[in-house]
Amino acid sequence: MMNHSSENKGNILLIEDLSDNLQLLSGLLLLGYHVRSVTNVKMARKILKAKHPDVIVLNINTSEVNCYQICQFIQRHQKLINIPIIFIVALDNGFDKIKAFQYGVTDYIIRPFYLNEVVTKLEMVLTIQRQKYFLEKEIKKRKKIEDILQNSRALILSVLNSSKDxxxxxxxxxxxxxxxxxxxxxxxxxxxxxxxxxxxxxxxxxxxxxxxxxxxxxxxxxxxxxxxxxxxxxxxxxxxxxxxxxxxxxxxxxxxxxxxxxxxxxxxxxKKFEIRLQEGNRQLQLIANLDGLTQVANRRCFNDYLKKQWEKHLQKQQPLTLIMIDIDYFKLYNDHYGHQQGDECIYRVAQGIAMIIKRPTDLVARYGGEEFAIILSNTKIEGGLIIADLIQSTIASFEMPHEKSKVNSSVTLSIGISCLTPDHHTSLEDLIGNADKALYEAKNQGRDRIVSF
Known part of the structure; x- marks a missing residue:
């Protein structure tokens, strides 16, 4: 119902004697209405069951039609009950308006009438029907949306209340x-x-x-x-x-x-697993970078750190100092006191050096055997000499016996120092080579001394 093309202004069922309604039927058709006309109750019921009109126009003076019987038929069928009914009544008919309205009649037209009057009444009724149709459609649409929203709310609440988050x-x-x-x-x-x-x-x-x-x-x-x-x-x-x-x-x-x-x-x-994993990784990293005997950095850690410090000092144009240390006559010490005592000597020397080096940017490492290396960041040669002197005096204070030493009765150290401010004309190898040469010179000069290059 109410779903027709722009040319069709509405579907109208006209119930009247054919001889009387011909003029009205022709006029409505010319104005764009789709009109079906019947002359008796049986035909009217058949059409109403097959296709619902938008408006029923019923002449109460039609001899073959009991108009109130038609109204009762419409009232008994839910799908038809909302179809508006317009009575056509004669001026002298004694039309019972109250009874008609009780039977569901929407409006009436008094004969004789003009076509414009009928059209006006029809348009009023059809306009109301259209508004009613679209209103019902909108209500259904909103009801559907409300149902969806209600279901969504229920679903959301269910998810919220069952969530572990x-x-x-x-x-x-x-x-x-x-x-x-x-x-x-x-x-x-x-x-x-x-x-x-x-x-x-x-x-x-x-x-x-x-x-x-x-x-x-x-x-x-x-x-x-x-x-x-x-x-x-x-x-x-x-x-x-x-x-x-x-x-x-x-x-x-x-x-x-x-x-x-x-x-x-x-x-x-x-998170606890992550923390344990991080701690495990830290321990592994520590093990990978520590010398097992001395518990200071190993050669691998030294190489990596020195490379990073070289790049850093190259960028900042700061001096980088490297100290190389060797335990004097350690082979003789090891042969005389045994390997276990030799390991203890290396450990004590390493810990003595670590006591002096306290800045987090500096590094003490076991370079190999009885040799140690110290990286001093942003330190000039004078600073390196001070540190070297402190290391020598600290190890001397330990008074570790060394009967086979040719320079002292206690363990002593030979120390070589080099310092460079990195640039594009020098290299990391220059810094290491210079420190190594200084250490060689310290040994060559008689050991138990500090030489800078």
Whole structure:
């Protein structure tokens, strides 16, 4: 019903004697209405069952038609009950208006009539029908949308309440003048989120107070959420918040209109595993870079670190100092005291050197056998000489016996120092070579001494 082309102004069922309705039928057809005409009740019922008209025009003076019988038939059928009925009555008929309206008649036309009058009545009724049709269609459409929304809400609530993550959504509360965000009102929150703050859902939903709520975790977090709303950039961070057995959480916040949605996930298990893994990796890295005997850096670590420091000092144009150290007559020491005592000697010398080198940018390494190397960042040759002198005096203070030494009765050191400010005319090998030459010269001059190159 009410779904016809632009040429068809409406479907009309005309119930009247054919001889009387010919003029009306012709006029309506010429004006663009689709008109079907019948002269008796049987034909009227047949048409009404087959195709529903938009309007029924019924002449109550038709001899073959009981007009109220037609009205009763229409009233009994739900699909027909809303079709408007217009009676055509004679001026002197004694027409019972109240009875007609009780039988569902919409309007009436008094004979004799003009075609324009009939058209006006028809258009009024059809306009109402069209509005009614579109209104019903809109109601059905909205009802369908409401059902979808209701189902969506139910689904969302089901997901929220069954989720193992803490989930909530908040709306901005702004200053009336400055429009700056002063707090947030909770729109929705699931049980896990409420439990995270030791609250019930009713304590949080609809309430303003997110600022105080999030301060339980970290006061600085509030500004992070303000930034999410004002910039639209998402927020993701891990945080420590001890609660019973759980303590590590990950939060993700995204802008939601003039507010944000937040998900908080318990990552305690994975975080503890990550920490253990990091610690394990750190220990492995430490083992990989440490000399097993002396517990100072090994040769591999020395090579890597010296290369990095060279590049750094080249960029900053700062002096880099390298100290090479050798235990005097160590082979004789080892042969006389044995390998176990020899290892103890190397260990004590390494620890004595490490006592002097305290800056985190410097490095002590076992270079090989009884040789050690020290990298001093941003240090001139004068500084290197001071450090070397401190090392010699420290080892001397240990008074480790060395009966086979040809220079002293205790363990002594030969030390070579080199210093370069890296540039494009020098290389890392120059620094090492110079330190090695200085150490060779210290030995050549009689050992137990410091030589710089």
């Amino acid at each position: 803490a989930i909530a959504a908040f709306q901005s509360i702004r200053h009336s003048k400055t429009r700056k965000i002063k707090d947030f009102r909770c729109l929705v929150v699931n049980p896990i989120f409420a439990k995270l703050f030791n609250r019930s859902q009713n304590d949080i939903i609809g309430k303003v107070g997110f600022k105080n709520l999030i301060a339980q975790i970290n006061q600085e977090f509030f500004e992070d959420f303000v930034t999410v709303v004002e910039t639209g950039e998402s927020l993701e961070k891990d945080f420590y918040y001890p609660q019973e057995e759980n303590c590590w959480y990950q939060l993700v916040a995204v802008k939601l209109e003039d507010g944000f949605a937040i998900t908080v996930r318990d990552i305690t298990v994975s």
